[in-house]
Amino acid sequence: MTADEGLWRPPQIPALASELEALGFTGDASAFADLTGHPMGAIVSLGGGSASFVSPDGLTATNHHCVHGSLQYNSKPERSLMEQGFLAKTRSDELERPRLARLRDGFG
Numbered sequence: 001m002t003a004d005e006g007l008w009r010p011p012q013i014p015a016l017a018s019e020l021e022a023l024g025f026t027g028d029a030s031a032f033a034d035l036t037g038h039p040m041g042a043i044v045s046l047g048g049g050s051a052s053f054v055s056p057d058g059l060t061a062t063n064h065h066c067v068h069g070s071l072q073y074n075s076k077p078e079r080s081l082m083e084q085g086f087l088a089k090t091r092s093d094e095l096e097r098p099r100l101a102r103l104r105d106g107f108g
Helices: 008-023 029-033 064-074
Strands: 042-045 048-055 060-062 104-106
Touching: 008 029
Parallel strands: none
Antiparallel strands: 042 048, 042 104, 048 060
Protein backbone atom coordinates (compact mmCIF):
# COMPACT_ATOMS: atom_id res chain seq x y z
CA MET A 1 0.00 0.00 0.00
CA THR A 2 1.53 3.29 -1.08
CA ALA A 3 0.34 6.85 -1.43
CA ASP A 4 0.39 6.54 -5.22
CA GLU A 5 -2.66 4.31 -4.93
CA GLY A 6 -4.83 7.33 -4.19
CA LEU A 7 -7.28 8.29 -1.51
CA TRP A 8 -8.91 5.50 0.45
CA ARG A 9 -12.57 5.99 1.31
CA PRO A 10 -13.56 4.89 4.85
CA PRO A 11 -15.65 1.89 3.69
CA GLN A 12 -12.54 0.55 1.90
CA ILE A 13 -10.30 0.55 4.99
CA PRO A 14 -11.45 -2.80 6.49
CA ALA A 15 -10.25 -4.57 3.35
CA LEU A 16 -6.77 -3.17 4.03
CA ALA A 17 -6.57 -4.60 7.58
CA SER A 18 -3.75 -7.06 6.91
CA GLU A 19 -1.69 -4.46 5.04
CA LEU A 20 -2.25 -1.93 7.83
CA GLU A 21 -1.18 -4.49 10.45
CA ALA A 22 1.99 -5.18 8.45
CA LEU A 23 2.70 -1.45 8.60
CA GLY A 24 2.29 -1.42 12.38
CA PHE A 25 -1.34 -0.36 12.78
CA THR A 26 -2.76 -1.98 15.92
CA GLY A 27 -6.32 -0.64 15.86
CA ASP A 28 -9.52 -2.09 14.47
CA ALA A 29 -9.57 -1.28 10.75
CA SER A 30 -13.31 -2.01 10.55
CA ALA A 31 -13.98 0.96 12.86
CA PHE A 32 -13.18 3.31 9.97
CA ALA A 33 -16.19 2.08 7.98
CA ASP A 34 -18.64 3.35 10.64
CA LEU A 35 -18.84 7.08 9.95
CA THR A 36 -20.80 7.78 13.14
CA GLY A 37 -18.68 5.72 15.52
CA HIS A 38 -15.23 6.17 16.97
CA PRO A 39 -12.93 7.43 15.50
CA MET A 40 -14.78 8.56 12.37
CA GLY A 41 -17.59 10.32 14.27
CA ALA A 42 -15.22 13.15 15.18
CA ILE A 43 -15.68 16.30 13.13
CA VAL A 44 -13.02 18.96 13.02
CA SER A 45 -14.08 22.22 11.41
CA LEU A 46 -11.28 24.64 10.62
CA GLY A 47 -13.34 27.36 8.99
CA GLY A 48 -12.54 26.37 5.42
CA GLY A 49 -11.55 22.75 5.62
CA SER A 50 -11.76 19.65 7.71
CA ALA A 51 -9.27 17.54 9.62
CA SER A 52 -8.95 14.28 11.49
CA PHE A 53 -7.94 13.69 15.06
CA VAL A 54 -4.71 11.70 15.14
CA SER A 55 -4.05 11.62 18.89
CA PRO A 56 -6.04 11.43 22.11
CA ASP A 57 -4.58 14.85 22.99
CA GLY A 58 -6.41 16.61 20.16
CA LEU A 59 -3.64 16.70 17.56
CA THR A 60 -5.17 16.99 14.11
CA ALA A 61 -3.94 16.33 10.59
CA THR A 62 -5.28 18.28 7.64
CA ASN A 63 -4.35 19.72 4.26
CA HIS A 64 -2.37 22.92 3.82
CA HIS A 65 -5.24 24.88 2.28
CA CYS A 66 -7.35 24.23 5.39
CA VAL A 67 -5.00 26.16 7.68
CA HIS A 68 -4.47 29.36 5.70
CA GLY A 69 -6.40 31.35 8.32
CA SER A 70 -4.26 29.97 11.14
CA LEU A 71 -1.08 30.68 9.21
CA GLN A 72 -2.16 34.25 8.52
CA TYR A 73 -3.27 34.73 12.14
CA ASN A 74 0.14 33.65 13.44
CA SER A 75 2.31 35.34 10.81
CA LYS A 76 4.16 38.58 11.46
CA PRO A 77 5.62 41.03 8.93
CA GLU A 78 9.07 39.61 9.68
CA ARG A 79 7.90 35.96 9.72
CA SER A 80 5.54 34.72 7.03
CA LEU A 81 4.40 31.21 7.92
CA MET A 82 2.86 30.90 4.46
CA GLU A 83 6.34 31.29 2.93
CA GLN A 84 8.61 29.88 5.64
CA GLY A 85 6.40 27.20 7.14
CA PHE A 86 6.33 26.22 10.80
CA LEU A 87 7.13 23.18 12.92
CA ALA A 88 6.42 23.04 16.65
CA LYS A 89 9.08 20.73 18.10
CA THR A 90 7.49 20.78 21.55
CA ARG A 91 4.03 21.51 22.93
CA SER A 92 5.26 24.83 24.31
CA ASP A 93 6.25 25.80 20.74
CA GLU A 94 2.72 25.28 19.41
CA LEU A 95 0.92 28.36 18.11
CA GLU A 96 -2.58 29.44 19.03
CA ARG A 97 -5.27 28.82 16.46
CA PRO A 98 -7.58 31.68 15.52
CA ARG A 99 -10.87 31.95 17.36
CA LEU A 100 -12.84 31.19 14.18
CA ALA A 101 -11.60 27.59 14.17
CA ARG A 102 -13.56 25.15 16.31
CA LEU A 103 -13.13 21.56 17.21
CA ARG A 104 -16.13 19.44 18.10
CA ASP A 105 -16.98 15.82 17.98
CA GLY A 106 -19.81 14.40 15.94
CA PHE A 107 -22.00 13.77 18.97
CA GLY A 108 -22.52 17.26 20.26
